[in-house]
Amino acid sequence: MKELTVISGKGGTGKTSITASIASLAEKRVVIDADVDAANLFLTLEHKVVETESFEGGHKAEINPDICTCTGCGECFQRCQFDAISLNFTIDHISCEGCGVCAHFCPADAISFERQICGEKFISTTANGPMVHARLGIAEENSGLLVSQLRQRARQMAKEQHIPLIITDGPPGIGCPVIASVSNADALLIVTEPTLSGMHDMQRVMKLGRQMNAAIYLCINKADLNPEASEKIKEFCGSNNIRFAGEIPFDKAVIESMRMGQSLVTYSDGAASHAVKKVWQNVSSFLGETRDRLI
Amino acid sequence: MIVTVASGKGGTGKTTVAVNLAVIAPEGSVEVFDCDVEEPNAHLFIKPENIVTKEISTMIPDVDMNLCTLCGECEKICRFSAITMIAKKIMVFPEMCHSCKGCSMVCPAGAIKEGSRVLGSLLTGQSSRGFNLTWGELRVGEAMSPPLIKQVKNKIDKGIGKLFIVDAPPGTSCPAVVTLRDADFALLVAEETPFGLNDLALTVEGLKKLGVPMGIVLNRADMENGIIDDYAVRENIEILQRIPFSREAAKVCAKGHFLVDELPEIKALFQDIYLKIINNLNSIQKSDKGGQ
Incomplete structure (x- = not known):
């Protein structure tokens, strides 16, 4: 079983949109929304809640x-x-x-x-596997603990149902809930954007991934908004042993799909949708080359 | 007075709004505090000079095994599994410790001394535009950002009568709450997407709990769906400004430049936001005085 966590450091780079798409493209997987204090994945992935449990913080x-x-x-x-x-x-x-x-x-x-x-935990069914998500109460604490519990539950389900892959949509930042999302993951997919802030934050989150011994893949979202910076990020990947998974152009279909409550690849057949499919192809072949963790 | 720029959702443009407001404000009237210590970005735009860096640490237990009697009281009081007895030894897990000092208070043998763990850095520098920037940088691998955020906020000297612009972290849990509490006004930067609306609503609920007055700036406003407008009407929150989406603006921000320097039409919008904030703060001050 493999665990892939999608992170970015900077918020709003497109983690959730990309997670929703790769969760729709993967044949069978458990998907987790670990951004528990601003959860959005449920808005863009058709699902049905089948289990609700309260979260004791x-x-x-x-x-x-x-x-x-x-x-x-x-x-x-x-x-x-x-x-x-x-x-x-x-x-x-x-x-x-x-x-x-x-x-x-x-x-x-x-x-x-x-x-x-301090909140509620949910298990939902979706077209190609379960979704584990939660809602942390407003201004509540213990987001790291909640993320750890969601991941534990997902692992248990993956084992029982012989599902080979867990995809986690991580929170922004590098603090407590991010560490809980990244620890023991086999690989990280960093979603960055070609801006000064995006690059700065990506490097910090990469450092965290290194500390946690995860394989690191990276894709650039809205790459065409700043082609020079996108080139720099690619060079950075080359010289830092990061597998480059592809670049996605700015495309209004991303927001339209969100408004329709569907993942990008389900909703659109445009440029960004194609690019995300390519990213997923790369990521799944990288994952195939990454050895399973012993834990 | 403190104006905190917040959003719930990440990447809506908090830092862009915070730094451009600081540039547009009359010289010498503002200071900027970046409380997004996990991923601080304001300094990338402000490019401060004469930076002073201070390392910030927190207390963790340091057990003197010569004095320890292995009574296990420290393990019992610790709620965070940060100190435990394994095979007649006391093990400390520094990254789990919340620095409550319960273990050292409860130890009957006085065996627990104060050690320390680095949280990150507190930095201050000067912008060439005549204001100071104070920010925190969480050490990569450190889980707890609120103690460092508190250190950044402690640098706010309310006595000097300036406008303090605070850049908040995304989300609605501890880091955002620690940043937003005791703000005089929250400037919410929102985007017109379902994710943007969902997270804005969570932040608004949090601000109501904290009793902080607020206004909305719509960023990248290009759609006519009006989902944020409808919400703002229902919640009776004023939309202070709409900054239209433009590839031009995106490019200026991507390079770390100020919108107000390069795009005159956006400069006018920021001047208007600034005035509206000042008006809001004035009426808050008046109603505070009226209440006393």
Whole structure:
């Protein structure tokens, strides 16, 4: 079984549009939307939700004013490293990290420390395999934990149903949910764009991929908007041992397909659609050459 | 006052809007803070000089095995599986640690000292246009961006009476929330696509929770479908400006240049956004004073 994660560093380069297309082109696969706090894959891949489960994230501390065993000693206020407790002993839930230090040291047992429901996990069926996705509650934490759970579930399904491929649509950035999306993946497909920002961010995400020992492939989206920069990116791939998977031209069909709720390759037979098909051909042959991980 | 440029969806043009606003504002009246520490880009446009870099670290436990009695209290209190006892040894997993110091507080033998893990860098530099840029750069491999974002925001000196333009990270979880809280006004950069609308709506819900007033800038506005307009009417959010899509503008941004320098028609749009933001901030200030 192979795991391919689509990432970009910079947001808005076209990760989700490309993931939706390659998920439609792959014969049989599990696809995961790991951009759990701004999930979009479900908008562009026809699916039917068949299973819903709530996501239990971390714990949150709460000083219950009704129980009122609080003596106002200030122990919690002094120990909290996150400035989450104010002098009138209310807890700011956004600042609270869920470490439980306040609850542990409260001499009056006035602080409750319960697990929180932070979102929902879904399993859906699509034309060529299951989709695992989620919705993180607004302003909730633990996106990394949620991504890890989605990937675990996907692996389990792939095993049970003998599906040889898991494709993950990763979040932007390089932080916690990205690390959770990339760890133990066999290969990364970096979707970049020929802009100064795109190139800068692509290099950081490439460095992360190297740290995680994943094979790295790259494609350039909207390549014709800046041909000189696209050439530079290709050169960069050549000198950095990155497999170049192809370039996709700017095409209004990408947004039209999104508006129709379909993947690009399902909706259109135009230039971008052809280019994405070529990218997928390359990626699947690269994947064939990449050895399976032992884990 | 703090104006934070946010979007939910990535790549809608947050950084473009933030840096061009800074250039159009009267000289000496603004400062820029890039809180997208995972992938900071504002410096690519602003090209600051005289850069001062400071390494930012966080506390992790450093166990002195000569003092440790293997009581296991540290493992018990840690919610993040960052410290654990394996074969009569205490193992620390630095990247899992949230720096709550629970382990060192609870250790009866005083065996846990303060070690450190590098989060990234805090940088400040000056633009040739007469404003400062402060930004953070998360170390590649580091998972936690909020502590570094807080360090960037700590550099905002509200006392100096400037307009602070803050560039937010994408998404709606901790990094975005840490950046957006205590903003005086959120400038939402939206694009007229189903993904753009979906993520804009999530951000708006978050801002309502935080109680931050907001306005929308439509970027690459070329379609007549009006999905964001309908949404804005329903939610009673003002659309401050529409920046039309043009290959020209895309090229200017791709090269890391300022739109307001090269495209006069877009410069006029930014001047208008700037004035509308100032008006919004003035009325917020007035209503704050009225409430007191």
